[in-house]
Amino acid sequence: MSTYIYAITSADHPLRLKGIKGVGDPASELRALGTQALSAVVSDAPAGLRAKRRDLVAHQDVLERLLADGAVLPMRFGLVAPDDEQVLTALDDQRDAYLERLKELEGCLEFNLKASRDEDDLLREIIAESEEARQLNEFTRENPDARNQKIALGELLSREIQHRNSVQAQHIVDRLASLTVRQHAAEQQDSNFLNVSFLVRRENMESFSRAVREEADRRGPAYSLSLHGPLPPYSFV
Amino acid sequence: MTVVPQSNSTAGGSGSGNLYDVLELILDRGLVIDAFVRVSLVGIEILKIDVRVVVASVDTYLRFAEACNRLDLESGRKAPTQLTDIVGEATESGAKGKSKGALTGAVEALSDSLQRAGDSEPEEQPERRSTASSSRRTSRRRED
Numbered sequence: 039m040s041t042y043i044y045a046i047t048s049a050d051h052p053l054r055l056k057g058i059k060g061v062g063d064p065a066s067e068l069r070a071l072g073t074q075a076l077s078a079v080v081s082d083a084p085a086g087l088r089a090k091r092r093d094l095v096a097h098q099d100v101l102e103r104l105l106a107d108g109a110v111l112p113m114r115f116g117l118v119a120p121d122d123e124q125v126l127t128a129l130d131d132q133r134d135a136y137l138e139r140l141k142e143l144e145g146c147l148e149f150n151l152k153a154s155r156d157e158d159d160l161l162r163e164i165i166a167e168s169e170e171a172r173q174l175n176e177f178t179r180e181n182p183d184a185r186n187q188k189i190a191l192g193e194l195l196s197r198e199i200q201h202r203n204s205v206q207a208q209h210i211v212d213r214l215a216s217l218t219v220r221q222h223a224a225e226q227q228d229s230n231f232l233n234v235s236f237l238v239r240r241e242n243m244e245s246f247s248r249a250v251r252e253e254a255d256r257r258g259p260a261y262s263l264s265l266h267g268p269l270p271p272y273s274f275v
Numbered sequence: 276m277t278v279v280p281q282s283n284s285t286a287g288g289s290g291s292g293n294l295y296d297v298l299e300l301i302l303d304r305g306l307v308i309d310a311f312v313r314v315s316l317v318g319i320e321i322l323k324i325d326v327r328v329v330v331a332s333v334d335t336y337l338r339f340a341e342a343c344n345r346l347d348l349e350s351g352r353k354a355p356t357q358l359t360d361i362v363g364e365a366t367e368s369g370a371k372g373k374s375k376g377a378l379t380g381a382v383e384a385l386s387d388s389l390q391r392a393g394d395s396e397p398e399e400q401p402e403r404r405s406t407a408s409s410s411r412r413t414s415r416r417r418e419d
Binding site: 043046083087089091094095097098111112113114115116117118119120124128132148150152157158161162164165171174175178179182185188189191192193195196199222224235264266269270272273275 | 346348
């Protein structure tokens with residue numbers, strides 16, 4: 039039976055797992071595998087595991103429970119070892135690296151912040167500030183068939199949108215950075231112009247989320263800031 | 276505007292919270308051990324719709340241009356001014372109204388996260404939001 043891995047902790051973590059279960063249906067039983075320095079929280083890997091809501095929540099819940107009592111290295115969802123023995127071997131092989139990372143993460147939690155902006159608001163700002171965009175907009179309104187000018191307008195807008203979004207994203211990160219240990223930005227952006235995870239010390243959690251709220255207040259209703267956390271430090275392992 | 280993360284999130288709750296919003300973290304980040312495999316996760320393609328927002332394309336340009344042509348520039352310019360006035364007149368309530376709009380998601384997210392737990396989660400895949408912005412999120416490559 040292969041072994042599903044949830045997390046790695048130091049050996050002195052209390053591993054209070056009572057009352058929670060692992061992935062699978064029926065839910066698998068959690069157990070701990072320990073070396074002298076490290077523990078791994080595992081369960082049997084259910085056959086045909088999929089990323090079902092139930093399983094994702096189970097994975098996340100195990101990590102959150104562990105996180106309450108000390109540093110945790112959260113595994114990516116779906117990681118399976120051939121058997122328990124090989125999990126223990128991996129703990130031994132990577133012992134120093136894991137211990138060091140656990141030490142770095144001690145007392146820290148992840149917060150994920152996404153920010154988006156109402157597109158019309160952004161377009162209005164561009165039109166108000168760019169003479170060229172304003173002229174192209176007026177021209178293409180009056181000449182709906184002027185395809186080349188439309189493309190030129192769109193290209194200009196696209197460039198402006200990217201530029202303005204990245205400036206705003208950087209402003210937000212800069213405002214919050216002093217309350218955080220590290221940041222990890224998503225590589226690819228979508229409709230959110232900002233998608234960044236912050237590693238935050240536990241004692242700074244409240245001031246951090248207050249700072250996010252103040253930032254949202256300052257920016258007003260055209261912006262939408264969405265903060266998620268505290269989370270296991272997925273982005274910092 | 277009252278929810279602040281008090282401490283770590285271990286309380287019980289409904290489990291229906293903000294899973295979608297942290298999905299990318301659970302699926303794409305976190306530690307891997309090279310010697311081990313990730314199970315083949317059928318269904319992730321459904322969850323993680325590739326973002327095909329090609330910013331530099333004629334289609335995108337035309338879309339932006341048309342959105343801009345349709346824009347009501349006048350009314351748009353008035354709205355923020357009005358809000359500022361309200362804030363100026365009655366800072367307290369004005370600011371509250373404003374922040375409410377801007378941070379609803381965050382407040383929900385925080386409370387969800389603080390109350391999340393795992394014993395009553397529904398069956399369906401964690402694709403729950405339907406706005407364009409959410410459903411087109413999460414674009415990083417799946418683990419090979």
